[in-house]
Amino acid sequence: MSKMVELRILRQEGPNAPKRWETFTVAFRPRMNVITCLQDIQKNPVTKDGKTTTPVAWDCNCLEEVCGACTMLINGRPRQSCSALLEQLDQPIELKPLTKFPLVRDLVVDRQRMFDALIRVRAWVPIDGTHDLGPGPRLNPSVQGRAYEFSRCMTCGCCMEACPQYGAGRAFIGPAPMTQVELHSMHPASAMHQEARLHAIMGPGGLGDCGNAQNCVQVCPKEIPITDAIGDLGRQLTQQFAKDFFGK
């Protein structure tokens, strides 16, 4: 008989529905990931004890850890299910939805709050227009290299899940948007507008709410130096406070 994989999945049919655990077994194949298991369950939605159920709902798209969609708690850790290879996981594998976002169904949550935060911090370059204005500014390759580390944030929510200060009922916008404020301070044109972003992260919900637990940087699948961004933004804010205070 072929090797089997066992999964325990926390299920919930909607935000107000009761939670329940279901256990499934699927046949193991080399290099399988958690997504493959969920796909197998779709093809045969029957629990370990033979009960027919509905396929598990989960979010996914690219399956190569660049879209950020398939984030969930796998054996307690927030991560993408596409890059969670079975060979590296203890069994039974436990799947739960992220807890810091409103639940939609089963493993699907609503991360809209993260996108809203990107509006709040004005994470864009206010370009003059899309018409031809010739080449952009020259850029030091090392600045590009540094910016690139932050521009890979895929809004997946791992850092938000791990952050003790972030969650329902709290104002803190969380670590991920901070990386984008930092990113925009490195682009020559965008940096001209950093003041507005710094004002957006002053006060309630802003950088001051960070408790310095440093969990964020440990769970980031792209190894983004989030705590460096937070440290640097702290310095930028100090300067901005001084400017606001003396400048007026």
Place this chain on the structure above:
Amino acid sequence: MSEPRFIVVGGGLAGLMTTIKLCEAGHRVDLFSVTPVKRSHSVCAQGGINGAVNIKGENDSPELHFVDSVKGGDFLANQPLVKGMCYAAPGIIYLLDRMGVTFNRTPEGNLDFRRFGGTLFSRTAFAGATTGQQMLYALDEQVRRYEAEGLVRKFEYSEYLGSIRDAEGVCRGIVALDLRTMAVQAFRGDGTFLATGGPGMLFGRTTNSVVNTGSAAAAAYIQGAKYANGEFIQVHPTAIPGEDKLRLISESVRGEGGRCWVPRKKGDARPPREIPDADRLYFFEEKYPRYGNLVPRDIASREIHDLCVNKGLGVDGKLVVYLDVTHIPAETLDRKLGGVLEIYEKFVGDDPREVPMRIAPAVHYSMGGLWIDYEAGTDGFPKVGSPRNHQTNIPGLFAVGECDYEYHGGNRLGANSLLSCVYAGILGGPAGASYAKGLKGLSADLPSGIFDEAERHWRERFERIRKMSGKENPYILARDLGETMNANATIVRENKTLKETDDRILEMMKRWRDINTLDTAGWGNMPVPFVNQLWNMMELARVVVLGALHRDESRGSHYKPEKPQRDDANWLKTTITTWSKDGPQFTYDKVDTSLISPVARKYD
């Protein structure tokens, strides 16, 4: 007087660029997407975007880019659009740079460029090896800026089901399904853009993302939009075999010096690093001394197929070859290819800096798509602002991006798709705006009849699907479709097998009627929309298969051993497919080759 409203379906590069162009002109846009737009498939693009900026002093020019692209497409592309795209390319790269795309730099701080397939020039700008992700994020940010200003309303987790056409056949809006509440709702629009990407999932496991079902384009086709060149499906030569997906190893790896090889001796079981150079067959370099590892993808995939399947030289006797970068300094690899090599390392477990990668061909891209019009001037360039640009044969319905059929002819050159997606938005946005200006009445002022009727139609269909309680599992049916298509309609196509494949699709369409939808919930139900998509996928699969059966020649990605040559006398024409109750109907259109005359396509 009310203002026109626009609908953009799809928030990949093409949809976002279209949205930006419309908003810049002061218009309001409703943007629909099944995923949050920032998670669109465009994030997958690794290698880069083409534009003849000539940073490397190689005397590159937009004209040479144009020539390479037309030749790369085996002369099947309408040339004015390709010309417009190639000449716009340097400006597009500058624009993206101004928007903050973290493109790699030269030591002097200029944009850096690398080699890609089908050209001898360093013409590809790149941001590490996650160029699509970086580009999508930059456009996403610009759209968010317009969202903050109130010009864009986003409808994410919302699926396009079909268009709403008035008595004259003009598209007046869409019907969308809210994937959480499962509500079916009509939206009015004066210009509607489909920017819904490619149909990779027809082939099951591919390099594509899971939402790339082609279902939206297929729905438009079923409603009367013409579909063009559907048989042209690109198979990428280098991907990692996987259980859920065939993850791409970008052409940029070869652009940076990666070399493909197999052991010269059949069955040589030595580990790759122990096989000395003399015992390795660098098959591309031997056969194509000029282009080497960077021959266009159609040629490269056929070569690998021939080597492994016909000659039995594949690694371990399989359809697998080595892609080797172990001779390139690790620092260069990390700086220029980090993102791709990381994927290999994460998903295979070996470090490609140390061990040659094992790769295989995989379905990757569709050159075919919804038929669109364009208007060219006497200078050979498309006329920006003409309402004909990117408009389908359904008035008011436009298509942009991978879901349209233009720009790439019979085979797309690497790094030309990110470009064509952005260019499509640049051309499409203004086309939509001029179209709406010419409208006599806006959809907001129409009586509700056609909208109510469309809602009713789709509600009933979804109610029927929800109640389907037959014996077929939809996901197993989709797997069977993918396996059949992958086995029979990709690198090598035989007439007999194509015919059998169509018969099998017809059988699957019967099986579809006996589906068990598995879930009756009225909230966040995944199987219900999937069952609807699956039907559309099968309709589209027939377009691909029968288009291939009819095209009795070999051109670009379409290769028939029975007719191995290109046949310009009979087949230098665009395949046009129209939906009918009795199956797809085929007609053919002239290709505009007014700027470059077709010649033999050689890369050796």
